[in-house]
Amino acid sequence: MKLARTIATVMLISGLAVGSAQGQSGKHSLKVNVPFRFVVGQTTYTPGQYLVIATSNKVFVQTENGRNIGVLLSSSLDGELPEQNGRVTFECFPDECFLSQVWIAGLDAGRQLPKSKHQIQLAKSHAGQQFALLGTKPQ
Numbered sequence: 001m002k003l004a005r006t007i008a009t010v011m012l013i014s015g016l017a018v019g020s021a022q023g024q025s026g027k028h029s030l031k032v033n034v035p036f037r038f039v040v041g042q043t044t045y046t047p048g049q050y051l052v053i054a055t056s057n058k059v060f061v062q063t064e065n066g067r068n069i070g071v072l073l074s075s076s077l078d079g080e081l082p083e084q085n086g087r088v089t090f091e092c093f094p095d096e097c098f099l100s101q102v103w104i105a106g107l108d109a110g111r112q113l114p115k116s117k118h119q120i121q122l123a124k125s126h127a128g129q130q131f132a133l134l135g136t137k138p139q
Contacts, residue, residue, distance in 0.1 A: 029053045030086045030104050031064075032135035038090060038097045040070040042116060051138060052088055054102050054111045061099070077101060077110035085136050091119065091128045100130075105137075 030052045038045055040061050053060040054074070061070035082105045089101035098119045102111040115123075122128070 028055065028104050028107055029138055030088065030102070030135035031138045032088050032133050034088075034133060036097055038099055039116070039119070040099045040113070041072050042118075043070060044096075045069070052099075052102055052104075052135070054104050054107055059099075059102050059111050059113055072113050074102070074111040074113050076108075077103075077112040079103070079110050081105065081107060081110065085134065087132045087134050089130055089132045091115075091123075092131050093122045093126045093128050096122065097131065 031049065032052060033049050034045070035047050037047060045061070049064040051062040051064065051066065053062065057073060057075075059072050059074045060068055062068050082103055084105050086102070086104035088099060089103070090097040091100045092098075098113075098116070100113055100115075102113070
């Protein structure tokens with residue numbers, strides 16, 4: 001019974017997250033072509049075209065056909081915001097890149113994604129490099 005309640009709660013929260021991302025997709029989104037494998041949270045994604053959506057406290061990653069494949073809580077990040085379009089920034093190590101920042105025109109601030117335990121471990125033994133990709137506003 002407790003397991004069924006937990007599953008129902010997770011499904012409800014997931015449904016709210018999908019609705020929230022779809023409602024925000026036109027205003028604060030960025031289409032980006034990522035030419036390498038990258039990690040968001042605990043999941044590794046293949047190279048390809050992605051839609052990144054930022055809200056006031058979350059970052060959503062969608063496939064180019066609009067399917068949500070990743071959602072992470074994010075924090076506000078001060079800095080110069082782009083006037084048009086935007087960029088995503090990755091922290092890269094010898095074998096892996098992690099989505100770390102999202103900067104989209106029209107937002108009040110950039111968005112910083114939390115580091116995973118694995119990313120923190122890599123940073124202890126390797127110097128990470130920042131790598132930014134420019135994106136475009138979706139049509």
